[in-house]
Amino acid sequence: YFYSNETTPSWKKVNYNSVYKDIAGLLEDEDYDDGSYGPVFVRLAWHASGTYDKKTRTGGSDGGTIRHPAEAGHGANNGLEHARDRLEPLKKQYPNISYADLYTLAGVVAVQELGGPTVRWRPGREDKTEADCTPDGRLPDASQGADHVRDIFYRMGFNDQEIAALVGAHALGRCHTSRSGFEGPWNASPTSFTNFFYTELLNNTWVPKKWNGPFQYVDKQSGQFMMLPADMAFKKDSEFRKYVEKYAADQDAFFEDFAKAFAKLLELGVKFPEDAPVYEFKTLE
Numbered sequence: 001y002f003y004s005n006e007t008t009p010s011w012k013k014v015n016y017n018s019v020y021k022d023i024a025g026l027l028e029d030e031d032y033d034d035g036s037y038g039p040v041f042v043r044l045a046w047h048a049s050g051t052y053d054k055k056t057r058t059g060g061s062d063g064g065t066i067r068h069p070a071e072a073g074h075g076a077n078n079g080l081e082h083a084r085d086r087l088e089p090l091k092k093q094y095p096n097i098s099y100a101d102l103y104t105l106a107g108v109v110a111v112q113e114l115g116g117p118t119v120r121w122r123p124g125r126e127d128k129t130e131a132d133c134t135p136d137g138r139l140p141d142a143s144q145g146a147d148h149v150r151d152i153f154y155r156m157g158f159n160d161q162e163i164a165a166l167v168g169a170h171a172l173g174r175c176h177t178s179r180s181g182f183e184g185p186w187n188a189s190p191t192s193f194t195n196f197f198y199t200e201l202l203n204n205t206w207v208p209k210k211w212n213g214p215f216q217y218v219d220k221q222s223g224q225f226m227m228l229p230a231d232m233a234f235k236k237d238s239e240f241r242k243y244v245e246k247y248a249a250d251q252d253a254f255f256e257d258f259a260k261a262f263a264k265l266l267e268l269g270v271k272f273p274e275d276a277p278v279y280e281f282k283t284l285e
């Protein structure tokens with residue numbers, strides 16, 4: 001008899017449909033923020049992936065390095081322990097899943113279960129040690145404008161259209177003074193994935209918030225919505241504004257473009273196994 005000395009790789013031992021269902025079960029919690037872990041799961045998946053540098057081919061979601069203090073401790077990642085801690089029991093339940101796959105999958109589940117588009121996702125990322133953590137400074141600084149946003153996202157390999165589609169995720173969740181220093185309930189519907197970031201950005205009159213915190217905007221009419229300086233860049237910069245107007249007018253176009261760009265973000269720099277399947281999970285909601 002011939003024995004293959006190939007053992008089955010860990011990622012092949014996981015039932016991802018079951019993991020999807022269990023992550024979906026973690027979303028709702030009336031005691032957390034606006035009642036859902038969805039927004040902070042999306043932010044975890046994005047920050048785990050947005051460290052990628054296409055020139056040096058370092059960073060990205062592979063390795064799950066955002067779980068290591070060296071990276072978790074970066075200012076931009078303040079508060080993401082809430083997402084990682086909520087997901088930790090699933091790592092115990094599914095020991096063969098990598099943190100890198102778990103964190104990115106959680107972002108996909110959140111987008112879909114909060115009413116967003118279907119986001120394609122592949123397993124096969126492998127966890128790496130603290131040695132592979134990326135240096136600070138790879139994620140965007142909310143107090144800066146369009147030039148900085150382009151520097152950060154061009155480095156990852158995105159164009160203006162993709163950048164404008166990705167920022168639409170700011171329809172979800174809120175800013176926390178204890179995390180980024182910015183303040184801002186997002187009253188429209190922080191736990192629904194919509195194109196409201198674009199419609200609010202264009203339709204509201206934004207004025208500087210009068211407070212002692214970092215410079216940010218508040219909508220003049222209700223005083224309930226907020227925009228970061230970096231958000232405002234998408235209205236001020238004519239190239240970005242083109243897409244803001246398109247997505248404000250056409251939610252389907254936003255969903256289609258977001259799904260593509262988010263899938264690309266979560267796969268930056270990852271060398272997947274040849275036989276890794278592409279999942280299009282059925283949304284449970």
Ligand code: HEM
Binds near residue numbers: 175179
């Ligand atoms: C354009 C550059 C971006 C900047 C400067 C930026 C900055 C920020 C800041 C300062 C916060 C508040 C964090 C807190 O205090 O909890 C935030 C929240 C958030 N960001 Fe971004 N972000 C950017 C792009 C993105 C992208 C590309 C995504 C996903 C595709 C994203 C998803 C989110 C989500 C879902 C939240 C809410 C998190 C929560 O409710 O806990 N952001 N962002």
Ligand SMILES: Nc1ncc(C2CC2)[nH]1
Binds near residue numbers: 228
């Ligand atoms: N407009 C806006 N910029 C950032 C946010 C945080 C996600 C909630 N909201």
